[in-house]
Amino acid sequence: MPDPIHQFEIHPIVPIKIFGWDATFTNSSLFMLIAIFLVATFFILAMRGRSLVPTRVQSVAEVTYEFVAGMLRESTGQSGMKYFPLVFTLFVFIFTANMLGMIPGFFTVTSHIIVTAALAGLVFLTVLLVGFAKNGLHFLKLFVPSGVPIYVLPLVTLIEIISFLSRPISHSVRLFANMLAGHITLKVFGGFVVMLLGAGTYSFLAPLPLFMAIALTALEFLVAFLQAYVFTMLTCMYLNDALHPGH
Amino acid sequence: MSDPADSRGPGQRQMSPEEKAAFEGRISDLGEKLGKVKAQRATDAQAELDAQMRGRGMAYGMRMAAELVSAVIVGGLIGYALDWLLGTKPWLFLLFFVLGFAAGVLNVMRAYERMQKEFKAKTDGRIGNSVPDDED
Numbered sequence: 549m550p551d552p553i554h555q556f557e558i559h560p561i562v563p564i565k566i567f568g569w570d571a572t573f574t575n576s577s578l579f580m581l582i583a584i585f586l587v588a589t590f591f592i593l594a595m596r597g598r599s600l601v602p603t604r605v606q607s608v609a610e611v612t613y614e615f616v617a618g619m620l621r622e623s624t625g626q627s628g629m630k631y632f633p634l635v636f637t638l639f640v641f642i643f644t645a646n647m648l649g650m651i652p653g654f655f656t657v658t659s660h661i662i663v664t665a666a667l668a669g670l671v672f673l674t675v676l677l678v679g680f681a682k683n684g685l686h687f688l689k690l691f692v693p694s695g696v697p698i699y700v701l702p703l704v705t706l707i708e709i710i711s712f713l714s715r716p717i718s719h720s721v722r723l724f725a726n727m728l729a730g731h732i733t734l735k736v737f738g739g740f741v742v743m744l745l746g747a748g749t750y751s752f753l754a755p756l757p758l759f760m761a762i763a764l765t766a767l768e769f770l771v772a773f774l775q776a777y778v779f780t781m782l783t784c785m786y787l788n789d790a791l792h793p794g795h
Numbered sequence: 796m797s798d799p800a801d802s803r804g805p806g807q808r809q810m811s812p813e814e815k816a817a818f819e820g821r822i823s824d825l826g827e828k829l830g831k832v833k834a835q836r837a838t839d840a841q842a843e844l845d846a847q848m849r850g851r852g853m854a855y856g857m858r859m860a861a862e863l864v865s866a867v868i869v870g871g872l873i874g875y876a877l878d879w880l881l882g883t884k885p886w887l888f889l890l891f892f893v894l895g896f897a898a899g900v901l902n903v904m905r906a907y908e909r910m911q912k913e914f915k916a917k918t919d920g921r922i923g924n925s926v927p928d929d930e931d
Contacts (some may be wrong), residue, residue, distance in 0.1 A: 717865035735798035
């Protein structure tokens with residue numbers, strides 16, 4: 549049976565060492581660069597015409613913009629639009645990386661927790677910095693819910709702090725786990741087809757996992773979009789907490 | 796049009812009874828076919844919606860699990876670190892583990908509330924398939 553984990557292996561392409569730091573260019577870096585290159589070229593080419601009546605490609609770019617802008621405006625209000633570049637970049641990068649991963653033989657960048665953790669950490673730090681810069685110590689009110697009796701307040705505050713600190717973990721694990729689990733499942737079902745084909749009399753059962761794999765592929769495309777959407781949605785909500793901490 | 800006995804229009808007035816029967820047979824055949832296509836379309840749309848909802852459900856399920864587990868992990872880690880710093884093994888770990896669990900439940904409750912709001916906004920309050928009520 550083909551190893552379902554094999555697809556997530558990292559291979560060095562160009563070994564680079566900077567002052568003892570290992571900054572090797574790997575297949576993961578390559579696919580991140582491909583994703584960025586695709587996104588940049590797409591948007592530059594799509595918006596080159598800047599026509600009032602958009603062409604097909606231009607309207608795809610515009611719809612993407614409207615989609616993310618609507619999401620951000622809905623949860624943070626107009627004041628959050630300052631962070632639109634960050635949110636839009638996150639959405640488009642994750643979406644492209646997820647979709648690239650759906651092409652057979654390609655590497656899925658977002659199936660490695662270090663990548664999603666870096667993205668979630670970026671969001672977490674942004675929320676902290678923006679929160680303290682905009683509201684000062686008032687930001688700490690996020691941890692002190694109103695209307696709680698004074699004798700349980702310390703306990704509730706502690707729980708709120710743990711809940712806040714758990715955000716980057718759930719934020720990153722969700723995307724990573726979905727991509728990892730989906731790709732492993734696909735590979736396992738694909739492996740079943742091959743195994744059943746070699747099973748002599750039982751080989752007539754081989755189409756069953758094949759149909760399952762086809763259905764799962766469709767589901768994975770949905771998940772690839774949905775997880776990019778959920779990641780962006782949560783980013784918007786966390787930014788909203790930083791901008792308006794009083795709830 | 797002037798003939799009150801046949802109000803079906805000028806085209807059908809010259810039809811013999813056999814022709815009429817054949818014509819009506821064709822109409823009912825067509826109606827049957829159309830009904831089949833329509834039913835197929837409805838089930839296709841329903842299946843598509845079901846698949847979408849299932850994908851969404853799976854995503855939400857994973858999300859809830861991540862919300863709960865991550866808070867427990869963070870709580871446990873904080874407790875473990877404090878124990879290591881203060882030399883109070885294992886008491887703070889136990890305390891913060893439980894607090895982490897509480898925070899996890901809080902996370903899940905909040906995520907659920909948000910999910911409900913999202914669903915309500917999308918389906919105007921109708922969650923899932925509508926089932927006819929006995930009272931209606």
